Amino acid sequence: MDHLLTYYECDETGHPTMSMLLSMFSTVSNAHETFLGIDKQTVLSTGGAWVITGYAGSLEKELPHFGEHVVLGTRAVAYNRFFALREFWLRSVDGKILAKAQCQFVFMDLTARKLESIPPQLIKPFHSPEMKRLPRIRRPHDLTENEPTHHVNYRVRFFDIDANHHVNNARYFDWLLAPLGDDFLRQHRVKSFAIQYNHEVRPQQVVTSVFTKQENDGHLTSQHQITIDYKECTKADFEWY
Amino acid sequence: MDHLLTYYECDETGHPTMSMLLSMFSTVSNAHETFLGIDKQTVLSTGGAWVITGYAGSLEKELPHFGEHVVLGTRAVAYNRFFALREFWLRSVDGKILAKAQCQFVFMDLTARKLESIPPQLIKPFHSPEMKRLPRIRRPHDLTENEPTHHVNYRVRFFDIDANHHVNNARYFDWLLAPLGDDFLRQHRVKSFAIQYNHEVRPQQVVTSVFTKQENDGHLTSQHQITIDYKECTKADFEWY
Numbered sequence: 001m002d003h004l005l006t007y008y009e010c011d012e013t014g015h016p017t018m019s020m021l022l023s024m025f026s027t028v029s030n031a032h033e034t035f036l037g038i039d040k041q042t043v044l045s046t047g048g049a050w051v052i053t054g055y056a057g058s059l060e061k062e063l064p065h066f067g068e069h070v071v072l073g074t075r076a077v078a079y080n081r082f083f084a085l086r087e088f089w090l091r092s093v094d095g096k097i098l099a100k101a102q103c104q105f106v107f108m109d110l111t112a113r114k115l116e117s118i119p120p121q122l123i124k125p126f127h128s129p130e131m132k133r134l135p136r137i138r139r140p141h142d143l144t145e146n147e148p149t150h151h152v153n154y155r156v157r158f159f160d161i162d163a164n165h166h167v168n169n170a171r172y173f174d175w176l177l178a179p180l181g182d183d184f185l186r187q188h189r190v191k192s193f194a195i196q197y198n199h200e201v202r203p204q205q206v207v208t209s210v211f212t213k214q215e216n217d218g219h220l221t222s223q224h225q226i227t228i229d230y231k232e233c234t235k236a237d238f239e240w241y
Numbered sequence: 242m243d244h245l246l247t248y249y250e251c252d253e254t255g256h257p258t259m260s261m262l263l264s265m266f267s268t269v270s271n272a273h274e275t276f277l278g279i280d281k282q283t284v285l286s287t288g289g290a291w292v293i294t295g296y297a298g299s300l301e302k303e304l305p306h307f308g309e310h311v312v313l314g315t316r317a318v319a320y321n322r323f324f325a326l327r328e329f330w331l332r333s334v335d336g337k338i339l340a341k342a343q344c345q346f347v348f349m350d351l352t353a354r355k356l357e358s359i360p361p362q363l364i365k366p367f368h369s370p371e372m373k374r375l376p377r378i379r380r381p382h383d384l385t386e387n388e389p390t391h392h393v394n395y396r397v398r399f400f401d402i403d404a405n406h407h408v409n410n411a412r413y414f415d416w417l418l419a420p421l422g423d424d425f426l427r428q429h430r431v432k433s434f435a436i437q438y439n440h441e442v443r444p445q446q447v448v449t450s451v452f453t454k455q456e457n458d459g460h461l462t463s464q465h466q467i468t469i470d471y472k473e474c475t476k477a478d479f480e481w482y
Binding site: 165 | 400
């Protein structure tokens with residue numbers, strides 16, 4: 001998919017935000033489904049929905065600026081009874097990969113709120129290989145114990161909830177990253193990241209975003225956690241340029 | 242521009258949010274510029290930037306759902322030395338207009354932070370008529386005096402600031418509307434709106450969002466104001482289905 005990078009997908013640095021990058025990946029994923037003839041009705045009729053359990057990816061130091069054309073791509077990598085793995089990339093028009101990520105999905109029964117096996121009509125059209133064991137995507141590291149932590153609370157707002165009645169997966173990145181502070185975010189760029197969604201955040205809840213960060217051997221990293229009443233909902237880490 | 246409506250552009254009702262609708266309008270506006278050969282460099286070299294002073298528009302009761310294809314359109318209506326008027330619409334693939342808006346732009350010297358006359362190289366390519374007096378877009382009504390008001394404060398976050406170093410014009414809608422409450426927003430849809438941006442909101446500031454609302458002769462309307470230290474930054478009104 002060709003995509004014109006707009007100013008509202010980019011922050012003060014002129015480059016796309018993590019949340020918008022993930023939203024673009026969602027868009028190309030939806031377009032892939034639509035292109036293969038899987039429409040909203042087909043998904044709804046199963047009584048379930050795809051749920052993302054985690055992402056891991058990396059970004060080039062030189063990212064595109066708003067006003068530039070980029071190309072979004074995706075590929076269904078593999079699946080088994082309960083899990084599906086998908087790959088995303090954002091490349092320049094001349095073919096250079098600028099950002100890429102892998103993403104793991106499960107399928108959830110929306111009434112019982114529990115995992116169910118992936119309905120064949122939703123996965124067969126992709127012609128990806130069925131595998132007993134899927135490659136695992138990298139999981140985020142824990143908060144480091146000996147570092148001071150910084151807490152910020154966010155109340156879930158009406159407009160944080162998307163049409164799937166979930167807090168937008170991408171919105172989590174704003175909660176995760178904003179506590180690092182404006183100066184840090186102006187001066188650094190994400191090199192790699194991993195995020196894992198463990199427990200759903202619901203409307204009206206107040207989440208707490210905590211992080212630790214340190215520099216070792218020239219590698220600047222941060223570890224993040226989103227909790228509700230001390231229960232972990234989301235864990236993430238980032239390496240920084 | 243063909244556009245696939247994604248779940249993250251839509252709220253719990255499954256329909257696009259006001260902020261996303263305005264963002265889509267920005268996208269087609271940018272694409273129009275690009276299509277006519279006006280690139281970012283041409284704009285930057287003038288030392289100025291387009292600034293939106295206000296929108297007014299209306300929406301159909303039946304809006305598209307996420308997962309549907311829609312078509313975005315725009316047209317440069319007219320301009321004079323200081324103002325430019327643009328029209329936007331969102332229509333179904335079979336041609337029904339579902340939302341439309343008019344938008345007034347000025348051109349701002351970014352260093353002096355004041356109005357300047359529109360550089361010819363940025364407006365001539367649109368071949369819109371030059372007019373001494375432009376049609377005025379509808380201005381929002383004031384807060385009503387005899388109604389209780391409800392205040393909510395929002396701190397401007399790093400990710401509210403876009404690549405133009407402004408609070409995203411569209412982001413204002415979340416601040417304006419969220420105070421109406423989740424139940425109200427689930428049960429009502431915007432029928433028409435007008436918004437006027439008077440003073441810029443800057444990073445780290447805390448804005449106060451205030452509204453009044455009432456029903457007269459079956460017309461449900463709300464009037465909104467965003468202030469910083471009691472100074473009006475933005476005024477808006479909405480009529481509701």
